[in-house]
Amino acid sequence: MSAYNLDITKDRCPMTFVKTKLKLEELEEGDTLEILLTTGEPLNNVPRTATEQGFTVVETTLVRENIHKVVIRK
Amino acid sequence: MALTDSQIERYSRHIILKEVGGKGQQKLLNSKVLIIGAGGLGAPIALYLAAAGIGTIGIADADSVDLSNLQRQVIHFTPDIGKPKVISAKEKIQAINPDVQVRTYQQWVSAANIMELISQYDFVVDGTDNFAAKFLINDACVLAGKPYSHGGILQFVGQTITVLPGESTCYRCIFPTPPPKDAIPTCSQAGVIGVLPGVIGSIQATEAIKFLLGKGKLLAGRMLTYDALEMKFRDVTINRNPNCPICGENPTITQVRDELELLTVCDLEKP
Numbered sequence: 105m106s107a108y109n110l111d112i113t114k115d116r117c118p119m120t121f122v123k124t125k126l127k128l129e130e131l132e133e134g135d136t137l138e139i140l141l142t143t144g145e146p147l148n149n150v151p152r153t154a155t156e157q158g159f160t161v162v163e164t165t166l167v168r169e170n171i172h173k174v175v176i177r178k
Numbered sequence: 179m180a181l182t183d184s185q186i187e188r189y190s191r192h193i194i195l196k197e198v199g200g201k202g203q204q205k206l207l208n209s210k211v212l213i214i215g216a217g218g219l220g221a222p223i224a225l226y227l228a229a230a231g232i233g234t235i236g237i238a239d240a241d242s243v244d245l246s247n248l249q250r251q252v253i254h255f256t257p258d259i260g261k262p263k264v265i266s267a268k269e270k271i272q273a274i275n276p277d278v279q280v281r282t283y284q285q286w287v288s289a290a291n292i293m294e295l296i297s298q299y300d301f302v303v304d305g306t307d308n309f310a311a312k313f314l315i316n317d318a319c320v321l322a323g324k325p326y327s328h329g330g331i332l333q334f335v336g337q338t339i340t341v342l343p344g345e346s347t348c349y350r351c352i353f354p355t356p357p358p359k360d361a362i363p364t365c366s367q368a369g370v371i372g373v374l375p376g377v378i379g380s381i382q383a384t385e386a387i388k389f390l391l392g393k394g395k396l397l398a399g400r401m402l403t404y405d406a407l408e409m410k411f412r413d414v415t416i417n418r419n420p421n422c423p424i425c426g427e428n429p430t431i432t433q434v435r436d437e438l439e440l441l442t443v444c445d446l447e448k449p
Contacts, residue, residue: 122190126200
């Protein structure tokens with residue numbers, strides 16, 4: 105099982121999800137993707153859209169002010 | 179080959195879609211579509227396929243842009259009058275999307291060239307305006323096993339069907355032979371509302387994209403008709419015809435031929 109990383113803290117909607125989506129496509133069953141994103145719109149939307157497309161959000165943690173870590177598993 | 183940053187941005191609204199994604203977009207970029215006819219139907223077909231990032235677009239038409247084309251052939255602009263349609267179309271395709279390789283064929287398709295032409299493409303779109311070409315394209319695609327989209331427009335009414343040779347209804351299953359010569363109105367007599375090819379051509383482009391992605395339900399075995407005056411769409415299921423002269427049980431057409439009787443209908447009447 106592999107773990108991937110992605111930093112979308114500098115991106116804005118919809119590129120936040122576009123980049124997430126491209127990474128998620130590389131995942132095999134059981135792989136995880138750790139995403140760094142800003143609190144607010146990306147935190148509200150990226151995990152929700154990933155869930156809608158069949159992925160599982162396994163962790164959401166505040167890592168520093170205004171930045172969250174979200175772990176998504178296929 | 180990975181998508182570049184600018185491709186990721188250009189195709190972002192495709193990539194977001196579950197049915198497309200980066201992999202689907204890559205498929206489109208690796209696809210080849212031939213558009214026969216750079217007129218009313220060919221215009222939206224070429225514009226949307228270019229925007230969608232179809233990697234190679236072939237476009238065949240022998241005609242040049244005429245002032246009377248501009249009411250509906252939205253790929254051609256006023257300064258293009260007199261220019262070969264395939265060149266005018268190529269310029270717009272490349273202006274929209276430099277990712278697209280354009281191959282131009284400034285010629286009419288005929289029995290002599292069509293098999294070689296379609297063999298280089300994954301999908302063919304019929305954007306022609308005459309029965310001779312429509313029957314020729316159907317026959318060639320059925321014989322070559324090449325999937326294609328048929329489209330036709332007249333006045334306020336349009337129709338389209340997607341043909342998957344050997345699997346779904348072909349044009350000759352529905353119309354075994356061309357209509358008698360006198361029954362066919364000429365372009366100048368019949369007229370066409372300018373937005374009509376925009377609707378039908380956009381549907382044909384959608385079918386090409388869905389076929390290339392392998393997603394959704396194609397308009398195969400179903401003819402969609404559109405009446406712009408009544409603003410009604412109808413979707414009629416049409417089964418394969420066992421007596422179809424080309425894809426039936428005992429086919430009588432085994433090679434392409436030009437319907438010479440019909441060739442005069444539209445374009446050859448021009449001076």
